[in-house]
Amino acid sequence: MKRARVLTGLAVALLLGGCVYYNGMYNTKRLASSARKAERDGRTFEATNLWGQVVTRAETLITRHPDSKYVDEALVLKGLALSRLNQCNSAVAPLGHVSLLPEDAEEREEASLALGRCHLELGDPTLAAAVLAPVVESADPVRRREARVLRGRALRLTGRPDEAIAALEGIDEPRARAERLLALAAAHRREAALALADSLLSVRDTTVRWDTVAAAVGRVEPLVASALVDRLKGRKDMPPATRAQMLFEDAVRLAPHDTARTSARLREVAALPEPPEYVERARLALTRQRITNVSSVDELRPFTAELQARAASRTTAASDAGIVRGFVSQVLSAADSAAAGAARADLQLFLAAEIARDSLVAPALAVSLFRTVVERLPDSPYAPKAILAGHALDPVWGESVLPLLAERYALSPYVALVRGEEPYGYRELEDSLQTFARGTSTPRVEEHKGPMLREDSLAAARGAAPRPRRGLEP
Numbered sequence: 001m002k003r004a005r006v007l008t009g010l011a012v013a014l015l016l017g018g019c020v021y022y023n024g025m026y027n028t029k030r031l032a033s034s035a036r037k038a039e040r041d042g043r044t045f046e047a048t049n050l051w052g053q054v055v056t057r058a059e060t061l062i063t064r065h066p067d068s069k070y071v072d073e074a075l076v077l078k079g080l081a082l083s084r085l086n087q088c089n090s091a092v093a094p095l096g097h098v099s100l101l102p103e104d105a106e107e108r109e110e111a112s113l114a115l116g117r118c119h120l121e122l123g124d125p126t127l128a129a130a131v132l133a134p135v136v137e138s139a140d141p142v143r144r145r146e147a148r149v150l151r152g153r154a155l156r157l158t159g160r161p162d163e164a165i166a167a168l169e170g171i172d173e174p175r176a177r178a179e180r181l182l183a184l185a186a187a188h189r190r191e192a193a194l195a196l197a198d199s200l201l202s203v204r205d206t207t208v209r210w211d212t213v214a215a216a217v218g219r220v221e222p223l224v225a226s227a228l229v230d231r232l233k234g235r236k237d238m239p240p241a242t243r244a245q246m247l248f249e250d251a252v253r254l255a256p257h258d259t260a261r262t263s264a265r266l267r268e269v270a271a272l273p274e275p276p277e278y279v280e281r282a283r284l285a286l287t288r289q290r291i292t293n294v295s296s297v298d299e300l301r302p303f304t305a306e307l308q309a310r311a312a313s314r315t316t317a318a319s320d321a322g323i324v325r326g327f328v329s330q331v332l333s334a335a336d337s338a339a340a341g342a343a344r345a346d347l348q349l350f351l352a353a354e355i356a357r358d359s360l361v362a363p364a365l366a367v368s369l370f371r372t373v374v375e376r377l378p379d380s381p382y383a384p385k386a387i388l389a390g391h392a393l394d395p396v397w398g399e400s401v402l403p404l405l406a407e408r409y410a411l412s413p414y415v416a417l418v419r420g421e422e423p424y425g426y427r428e429l430e431d432s433l434q435t436f437a438r439g440t441s442t443p444r445v446e447e448h449k450g451p452m453l454r455e456d457s458l459a460a461a462r463g464a465a466p467r468p469r470r471g472l473e474p
Helices: 002-040 044-064 071-084 088-100 108-121 125-137 141-157 161-168 174-186 190-202 210-218 222-232 240-254 259-270 276-292 303-311 318-339 345-358 363-376 383-393 395-401 403-407 413-419 426-439 455-461
Strands: none
Touching (some): 002 044, 044 071, 088 108, 108 125, 108 141, 125 141, 141 174, 161 174, 174 190, 174 210, 190 222, 210 222, 222 240, 240 259, 259 276, 276 303, 276 318, 303 318, 318 345, 345 363, 363 383, 383 395, 383 403, 403 413, 413 426
16 A cells, blocks of 8 residues: 555656646747747837746756756747847757757747758858758748748858859848849849849838948959949938948959049049048048059159148048058158168168058059169169069069179079079078168068068069069058
8 A cells, every 4th residue: 555655646746747847838838929929019128028038937947857858849949039039159059959859840940940040140051051941841931931031141151142042032022132132243143133233222122231232242243242332322311421431342342353443432432521531541542542653752752741641630541641651751761861872771772662562552663662772782682682572573674684693693692592592691681681670660570570582573583474463452
């Protein structure tokens, strides 16, 4: 009898425990249902509060019944609630239990959508595409459409734009249309992308963040983005700051592809009445473009006053203007010192030529300074180095002076290095140049830590074509 009473007590306890767990799951699901309804009704604050209660209830169930066969369901509910609370970092792990739920579980598709969205938010589109794949076949039209939009984005971000276009086909909603535009651009289908952009602009869809879209398109198709900016810049509903930023960013994207369009875009920004930060940045960029075409020290001098005025302005461009002014001043100072016959003028001129080449991106000016070292200071140990550096920028002049490497500078460590021989004295020359650069506060000191011969200079000296050098973006 006593044993029977013990067994009966255990059975009752298990039954009651099961009832408690069942009631707990029922209440958690009921709270989740109420939270969804609050979301649909636009009661955001109430929905947030309810999802918070779902997290608490689910955690309680998991803690008290860790070995229950329903623990995966509780974890998925917790993850679903966390995702709704924009806590994807914490939601991904519990949502991962969705694969352990029965195929017919009611939370399975909703949780997969949430997990796919979180993977996208956390920067893992490959996992997102895999998780979302089954949901695109859902019988629920709302979930099916949402899964297709999210998966289309995931496919585009994983470098599969054609699959993304197919996944988004026929979905007529703002997000899908904007995403399809990005996919068309990523697939380099320019005409189709611009045709879709025109159709979207014609309906005045206010839900599309066009500046964001232009920036995203520009990362894969700068020319398509520029054409899109042309269509957007006249919109009256665009804030002046957004318009200026969009135009300026377009100029930056165009710089490696079309210098004429870059200049035109910068002039557009410079002509705007506001905001001053973008206007001044555009004007400084235009000044820097003009500096790149300078071919002599005398042509560079007039820029000093202009840069001084820009550096004194109370804008975000003032600091950059001050840096450029410093580069210009160092070049001018080096040239003046050399003309006056100052000691170590060869070092000053060589460093000034590097500043002109690397910081001012003025190749013709740099060549003129390298030539000055060779022609005015031919006995300098850095003259052969100047020949090699100048050859990379101006092969015509370089070819005319290359014979000097064998005729006059055959014993130079720099020539020995080019020939693949032991460059005796090379390190001493480089250390001397580095020390001098530090003493003159040259901003490019860090470039003198390694061998001073650039790869394109070596290639030029060996008869190979030097690599082209791309100018700095504005």
